[in-house]
Amino acid sequence: MLNISERKLLTLIFLILIVVLGLDIVDDLNEGASLSHVVKEVLVMVLGTLGVLVLWNKYLKAKSKVRDIQVNIEKLKEDLSHYKEETQHLSQGIGQKINDQLERWSLTKSEKDIALLLLKGLSVREISEIRSSSEKTIKQHCSNLYQKANIKGRSELSAFFLEDILVLDL
Template identity: 35%
Template sequence: MKNHERLVIGIILSAIAVFIGLDLFTDARQGAAWWHLAFELAIAIGAIFGVLLLLIGAMRLRANLAIANINISEHKATTEIWRARAKTYIDGLSKAINTQLDDWKLSASEKEIAFMLLKGLSLREIAQIRGTNEKTARAQATSIYQKSNLNGRADLAAFFLEDLLG
């Protein structure tokens, strides 16, 4: 239930409780039957109970939201620390990969495709990003594998990851 819905329902239930409470007071002064007063009292208590349930639910939601925000902040801080620690290594790895691609004498477009292949993009995605045909991307990937003496995408990834993973 959304906040504005809770607010509307809370206002309606509060109004019901107030109006029935006033009606109870006037009915009691006019000598209404006990069962009539008991019925209206039950309705007023039910409305008040509904308002209390809405308030308790809203407080629980706010508490859960506060906890979630704290958790998000902690995760963001942890992520930033990891990124800062890993940046030097990632930059070094990127330079090392680039050097190896130069050693294989790949063209600029082949190097770009090799990096996309290492990131896990499909040939279709690579073609879309580069604004080319999928067959062109496939031909360039084949050229990369031939120049590097590797058998495919898995071998390309393994070439760079093998030493990293020990």
Template identity: 35%
Template sequence: MTSVQENRIKIITFIILLGTSLFALADIVLDLKEDVPFTHLVHEAALWLFSMVGAFYQFRIIKWQNHEMRSYQKRIHDLDQLNANLKKEQENFEKKISHLSNEFLNHIDEQFNKWTFSRGEKEIALLLIKGLSMKEIADIRGSNENTVRQQASQIYKKSSLGGRMELSAFFLDDLLALSKLPQ
């Protein structure tokens, strides 16, 4: 059962209880004009009282649920707004990271050109910097692992670096030099 259906049932129950209460009150007023036994009046007064209490209670439930629904809708609106703001921040962050990444890749490519790397050596050097193994690089390039090792040796020779760690550190040092170190 949906909340709309439940709310309708509560409203209908309230109307029935209120109607019963009003009819009981009208019957009491009419019975007071006639000579009816006191016990009959007590029964009708009890019916009137219980139906009024039930109607009041049902009214309070409906009012409380409406308040909760408005509060819930406000929270949803606030969360939607927060989500939209976070999405915008994420897009801005991704644009900034993409821009910085492209700048850094351009910087790496400039350095590779200074070292006179071939196109293949540039690809292998980037994969080495990313931390891929010789076997992974060979698989990606569709070549033999020994060929990749020979090209890696050429890369280290042309760059005058001692190996993969020094190659990665060369560019990491550039990044760290641009950033402020914690005090």
């Protein structure tokens, strides 16, 4: 899409072309040029004028869409901010409950960190990169924490904390 300065330059070129063609048509008529020649030049002038109008019409529509999108973005930002304000105490409460449970399972600091990263949905590879550890080491920490928590794996870890949060109306 053309920026405003490119659009203005293109419009200026079209307008100059239209004026020059208009003057040429007047000269041709005064000099007795054939009707078919004059009609062709009028057609070129009309097409140039239509080109300018189409160009600006598309620009104005695009500008309107951008304005609508910006309004929508601002609305979404406000909604997100409002949601965060409303749920901040809940997420802090949930975070504290998760930490309390991890303490009850007597997890090491590393196991707690890995458990939180697993709950956030990170893969073993991603966790190993974040912690600058081998995947084997992360897998061993996972096994230890699953054993201490008496669960079978990542999905049960997530389910343990989500079970009481998610209420399903069946």
